[in-house]
Every structure is written in C-alpha cells, then in structure tokens.
Amino acid sequence: MANPYPPLTDTPALTPLLLRGALLSPFKRPRSDADFPRTRLVLPGVRVDLAKLAAYERVCGFATGDDALPITYPHVLGFPLAMRLMSCRAFPLPLLGLVHTSVEITRHTAVPATGGYELTVYVDELTPHRRGTEATVTTELRAGGESGGAGKVVWESRSTYLARHHRADAPAPEVPHAQPPLPALAEWRLAEDVGRRYGAASGDRNPIHLSPLTARLFGFPRAIAHGMWTAARCLAAHGTPESAYARAEFRAPVLLPGVVEYAAEGGRFQLRSGERTHVDGFVRPLPL
Known part of the structure; x- marks a missing residue:
C-alpha cells in the first residue's frame, strides 16, 4: 500500500522533540481505546555516521571496525522518527513518564555499515496493560534506500512503551513461571x-x-x-x-x-x- 505521507528529508532533531513532548504531556489523558496517529514516517537515503557508530560500539561493548552494524544499532537510527510520532499532539500517551518495557528485533541478514537505507517508523497499536496503556512502535530498515524505491526489509523491530495510569478493569498480574536462574x-x-x-x-x-x-x-x-x-x-x-x-x-x-x-x-x-x-x-x- 502506498504511503500517503511525503518522505522526510532529514533526521529529526531529538532535543526539540523531547521538549515538545514534555510540554504536551500534562494535557494528555491516556486510555487504551484512544485513537492514535496512523502516520508512517519514511526517511530515505540513510547513511551511517561511522564516527558515531564507533562511539556506540565502544560504550556498548561491541567490537569496533566490523563491516556490519550491531544488531541494536538500527534502533538508534530510527529512534528520532519514533520520538517525532510519540511527541506529536495526536499521540494520546504523555511522553513524560513513558517507560520502554520491551524490544524485539529481527535481523534478516547482516546490515553493512556503509550501505544506503530507508527507514520506516509507525505506531502499530495501543493495548491495555494491567498498569495502564502500552503503545507498540514498529521500525523497519530497508536496503537500497537511496534510489527512492522500496527495498527489501533487512532489519525490523517492535518496541513497547507503557504509560502508567489507573484502570478500573485492570486484570490481575500474571504469575510468572518459575525458571532456574541463569549462571x-x-x-x-x-x-x-x-x-x-x-x-x-x-x-x-x-x-x-x-x-x-x-x-x-x-x-x-x-x-x-x-x-x-x-x-x-x-x-x-x-x-x-x-x-x-x-x-x-x-x-x-x-x-x-x-x-x-x-x-x-x-x-x-x-x-x-x-x-x-x-x-x-x-x-x-x-x-x-
């Protein structure tokens, strides 16, 4: 399906988005049945800054100088787009207090650090949580993102973010299955x-x-x-x-x-x- 929204021309700056989200937060009343923006943000022509990548590898403990990106690095590339969605007026959950509760990543193949890519980020769903409402944000990285055409998805992720609030119908907490501790x-x-x-x-x-x-x-x-x-x-x-x-x-x-x-x-x-x-x-x- 064609995306009705025009592609972005540059990566959004994170600091203004954090400030906007903080200013709008007091005016939001989260609920799991709220509407949410169906916008799909697309950023073509993504290139990795190798100096920033090396700093990321050092602080996270990955080997530096590898040809392929660490499995978590595309999240860094897509995070400003996710923040643009979650800080906008139409997003129903307040950015202040929003808690990143999980991430699942699928890397289909090695992702070369010197390649050209296209990013797509969108809010997939809002779901009830026993402590409030969770939003799921999906990020997709496609290879060949410099030509303007839709390439093959080489990496994708789903992140959940929890807005805590009272729910009268909150289910009882699940009792986790006991597992032996890992060594x-x-x-x-x-x-x-x-x-x-x-x-x-x-x-x-x-x-x-x-x-x-x-x-x-x-x-x-x-x-x-x-x-x-x-x-x-x-x-x-x-x-x-x-x-x-x-x-x-x-x-x-x-x-x-x-x-x-x-x-x-x-x-x-x-x-x-x-x-x-x-x-x-x-x-x-x-x-x-």
Whole structure:
C-alpha cells in the first residue's frame, strides 16, 4: 500500500522533540481505546555516521571496525522518527513518564555499515496493560534506500512503551513461571557517566540518564542507564547470529553508578543485581 505521507528529508532533531513532548504531556489523558496517529514516517537515503557508530560500539561493548552494524544499532537510527510520532499532539500517551518495557528485533541478514537505507517508523497499536496503556512502535530498515524505491526489509523491530495510569478493569498480574536462574558469567561495574556516554553516541539525552540532579526531578535517586544500552550491552556479550531474532524485557531500572551481574545460558541472557532482574531476554537464529 502506498504511503500517503511525503518522505522526510532529514533526521529529526531529538532535543526539540523531547521538549515538545514534555510540554504536551500534562494535557494528555491516556486510555487504551484512544485513537492514535496512523502516520508512517519514511526517511530515505540513510547513511551511517561511522564516527558515531564507533562511539556506540565502544560504550556498548561491541567490537569496533566490523563491516556490519550491531544488531541494536538500527534502533538508534530510527529512534528520532519514533520520538517525532510519540511527541506529536495526536499521540494520546504523555511522553513524560513513558517507560520502554520491551524490544524485539529481527535481523534478516547482516546490515553493512556503509550501505544506503530507508527507514520506516509507525505506531502499530495501543493495548491495555494491567498498569495502564502500552503503545507498540514498529521500525523497519530497508536496503537500497537511496534510489527512492522500496527495498527489501533487512532489519525490523517492535518496541513497547507503557504509560502508567489507573484502570478500573485492570486484570490481575500474571504469575510468572518459575525458571532456574541463569549462571552468572561476569560482574560489570558501571560508571556514573554511562548514560552521558550512551546519550552522546545515540543522541538520546533524556535527562533521567544524564545526572543525579536531573534524574531526581523525575523521581529517581540517581541517573539510570538507558534500557537500550542494557540490551545492547547484553547482546554484545552474548553474540548474535547473522540472521537472528532477539527479545529483551526491561524489568527494572539500572542505577548509575552500580554493579550488575551478566548471566547467560543457551539462547537466554539476564542482567541482574542480587535478587532483582533488570533485563531478561533471549536470542535465536533464523533460517537464512
């Protein structure tokens, strides 16, 4: 189906979008049956800034200088488009307080760092959640995005974002199935500046990640790590096949500075501290 909206000509700047979303947030009353924008934002001619990519690889623990993008990097490319959708007046959930709860990524094939691509980002659905309403945002990366034609999807993701609010009809919480703990493989001591370093590499300078002072304005005792940094750090340690499906659920924030434990076995991985699990995820190969 043809997209009725004209393609973008450049990547949106994140800081003005964060400010716009913050200003509009008090006027929004979230509910799961609300309408949401059906806009599909398309950005052709996407090229990767190799210097920014190298900074991202260093802060997340990926090997630098590889020909292919890390499995999580296209999320960074698409995030400004997602923010443009979620900060607009028509998006029914307030940007302030919106929590990234999960991400699932499908990489169909290796994605060369020097290729040309086309990005498509759209809000897929709103769904009820026992704590409020969740929005699902889909991002697609197509190869050959410089010619203006629709290329083949080489990478795609679905991210869920939760707006907490009271629901009179909220279902009872699900009781998780007990699983044996994964064996710990490493202890990571996270520096206080991880959020600032990841923000500089990714462009996501949300104040909750930058310093204790700005984090306290939003109810956190200290700055917290970006959820996508925790997922990327785990996947960098775990490794992923060229063609893979990965999913990570963000269970609890990681305070900075801090000490966390990386655990993995088979296709599963976790990031935890003591009895608290911060990230729970898995990776599985896909047929080529």
